[in-house]
Amino acid sequence: MFIDQTSRRNFINRLGWGVFLSTIGGIMVASIRLLAPNVLYELPKEFKVGYPKDYPEGVHFIPARRIFVLRENNRFRAVSAVCTHLGCTMRWSEQDLAWKCPCHGSVFNEKGGVIKGPATRPLPWYDISVSLDGQLLVDLNKDVSPDHSVVVNV
Amino acid sequence: MTEEDTTTSPRNRFARSILREKIPVSRWVTNRILGLGAINFYLFALLTITGTLLMVYYVPSTTQAYNDIKDLGTTVSFGSIVRNMHRWSAFLMIISGFLHMSRVFFTAEYREPREFNWLVGLFLFLMILGMAYTGYTLPWDQKSYWGLTIMSQILEAIPGIGSKLQYLVLGGTEVGQNTLTRSFVMHVKLLPLLMSMLMAVHFWRIWKDDHITLTFAGEDHTESPNQLEQPSVTWRYILTRETSKFLLVLLFVLVFSILFNAPLEEQANPMVTPDPVKAPWFFVGLQEVLSWGAPFWTGIVAPLLAIVAVAVIPYFDHGREGIGVWFHPSRRLSNVLFTAAVTIFIGLIIVGEFMRGPGWIFYWPWQHWSVN
Numbered sequence: 001m002f003i004d005q006t007s008r009r010n011f012i013n014r015l016g017w018g019v020f021l022s023t024i025g026g027i028m029v030a031s032i033r034l035l036a037p038n039v040l041y042e043l044p045k046e047f048k049v050g051y052p053k054d055y056p057e058g059v060h061f062i063p064a065r066r067i068f069v070l071r072e073n074n075r076f077r078a079v080s081a082v083c084t085h086l087g088c089t090m091r092w093s094e095q096d097l098a099w100k101c102p103c104h105g106s107v108f109n110e111k112g113g114v115i116k117g118p119a120t121r122p123l124p125w126y127d128i129s130v131s132l133d134g135q136l137l138v139d140l141n142k143d144v145s146p147d148h149s150v151v152v153n154v
Numbered sequence: 155m156t157e158e159d160t161t162t163s164p165r166n167r168f169a170r171s172i173l174r175e176k177i178p179v180s181r182w183v184t185n186r187i188l189g190l191g192a193i194n195f196y197l198f199a200l201l202t203i204t205g206t207l208l209m210v211y212y213v214p215s216t217t218q219a220y221n222d223i224k225d226l227g228t229t230v231s232f233g234s235i236v237r238n239m240h241r242w243s244a245f246l247m248i249i250s251g252f253l254h255m256s257r258v259f260f261t262a263e264y265r266e267p268r269e270f271n272w273l274v275g276l277f278l279f280l281m282i283l284g285m286a287y288t289g290y291t292l293p294w295d296q297k298s299y300w301g302l303t304i305m306s307q308i309l310e311a312i313p314g315i316g317s318k319l320q321y322l323v324l325g326g327t328e329v330g331q332n333t334l335t336r337s338f339v340m341h342v343k344l345l346p347l348l349m350s351m352l353m354a355v356h357f358w359r360i361w362k363d364d365h366i367t368l369t370f371a372g373e374d375h376t377e378s379p380n381q382l383e384q385p386s387v388t389w390r391y392i393l394t395r396e397t398s399k400f401l402l403v404l405l406f407v408l409v410f411s412i413l414f415n416a417p418l419e420e421q422a423n424p425m426v427t428p429d430p431v432k433a434p435w436f437f438v439g440l441q442e443v444l445s446w447g448a449p450f451w452t453g454i455v456a457p458l459l460a461i462v463a464v465a466v467i468p469y470f471d472h473g474r475e476g477i478g479v480w481f482h483p484s485r486r487l488s489n490v491l492f493t494a495a496v497t498i499f500i501g502l503i504i505v506g507e508f509m510r511g512p513g514w515i516f517y518w519p520w521q522h523w524s525v526n
């Protein structure tokens with residue numbers, strides 16, 4: 001009888017702790033999960049950047065999407081304008097043929113390789129193609145090599 | 155009415171017993187001439203009041219926030235003064251918090267039994283920085299936007315959980331409305347709440363540690379500067395002193411806010427990073443360090459090491475000599491090291507703020523660089 005009572009009390013005690021901890025723990029996990037949104041109202045990763053004929057030779061900044069579109073003769077390429085160090089938007093220097101970051105001074109060469117730190121990773125190049133309506137189409141989901149280009153006869 | 159009548163009337167009894175009676179307080183309280191800790195508390199009060207006033211107009215929206223801050227400076231009566239007061243009190247709080255910690259270090263008052271309170275103080279200081287940082291993000295100008303961008307990229311460099319954490323802080327994959335909302339919640343709710351609680355602990359420990367040191371002194375019968383004195387001062391004296399101090403702080407901030415306007419940069423623009431883009435002055439030293447190498451080392455490991463180094467000071471220093479004395483000779487080495495560390499920090503800030511031009515290239519302060 002006595003033993004029965006203690007073990008019952010023990011059981012209830014444990015049950016109480018179990019309910020308490022799992023409730024608090026569950027609520028905490030749920031609260032943290034709540035912080036991560038499931039639906040994002042961000043810009044699509046695949047988008048059009050206009051007609052090839054509107055791009056003269058050279059490097060062109062697409063401000064709205066923070067990329068550069070490059071044209072050499074009939075070859076078009078797309079590269080990120082976001083510094084791989086900590087995410088500032090870079091500028092193209094025609095003088096030095098390099099991308100320069102204003103935040104901590106990283107410099108990238110024409111191929112997107114790091115010339116000067118603190119950045120360590122090269123700039124990502126993005127897949128570029130021609131969509132059905134003749135506009136250039138950039139896909140940020142697809143990383144490609146610096147030589148990847150689309151040839152358009154304009 | 156006779157003498158007796160006035161002294162026994164309830165009001166006077168209150169005044170006698172509470173305000174006029176000499177109370178035993180430790181020298182820690184009576185000798186505080188500067189009282190930087192109390193000044194921090196007054197600034198916190200000022201920030202709470204001015205912050206509440208600002209919240210009446212401010213809407214944390216990426217399209218509206220910038221204009222609200224503009225309006226506060228132009229169309230709202232006294233709006234600019236309140237905003238200036240909020241900003242300058244915050245700056246002052248960083249400085250007085252730092253001076254408060256330095257004072258505690260140079261007088262060796264972090265030692266046992268006050269190690270824990272040193273830690274609490276350190277966390278409070280980090281929270282002051284957190285408040286200042288989140289406060290900077292709210293106007294949604296260029297400094298806000300690029301500050302958030304860089305901070306979130308540093309988070310990403312944390313091994314393992316980095317990108318998940320970044321997703322939570324940004325509320326997405328890029329700096330946007332979710333990020334601003336989160337920053338706002340931190341600034342007006344989470345951090346002030348945590349700070350108030352920690353401040354209560356901080357004050358309680360001051361009182362408690364005083365009593366512990368008294369017991370120490372009683373045990374080994376040594377003369378200790380910590381022991382409670384004979385009743386010497388009245389509450390009235392302390393209240394008068396502290397109220398005057400509060401008034402001085404208030405007047406200082408007020409006059410400063412009338413004379414100097416809080417700056418506002420151009421509206422946040424993801425397409426253009428200003429060249430050079432500078433972090434707020436209290437983070438520009440970190441920005442300088444960030445320019446030296448990989449964010450994992452410069453943005454996470456280095457700051458963490460600095461914080462840990464400050465946190466463990468009381469657990470390494472077990473000396474009993476020189477407590478409560480400025481620059482005690484037996485502590486020359488510690489004082490030199492501390493001063494050196496502080497000098498390096500301030501030096502980093504000066505280099506970042508005044509010697510870095512476009513592209514974060516080194517310039518002497520007298521060299522000119524053109525803004526492009």
Ligand code: FES
Nearest residue numbers: 083085086101104
């Ligand atoms: S973000 Fe470009 S160098 Fe740091």
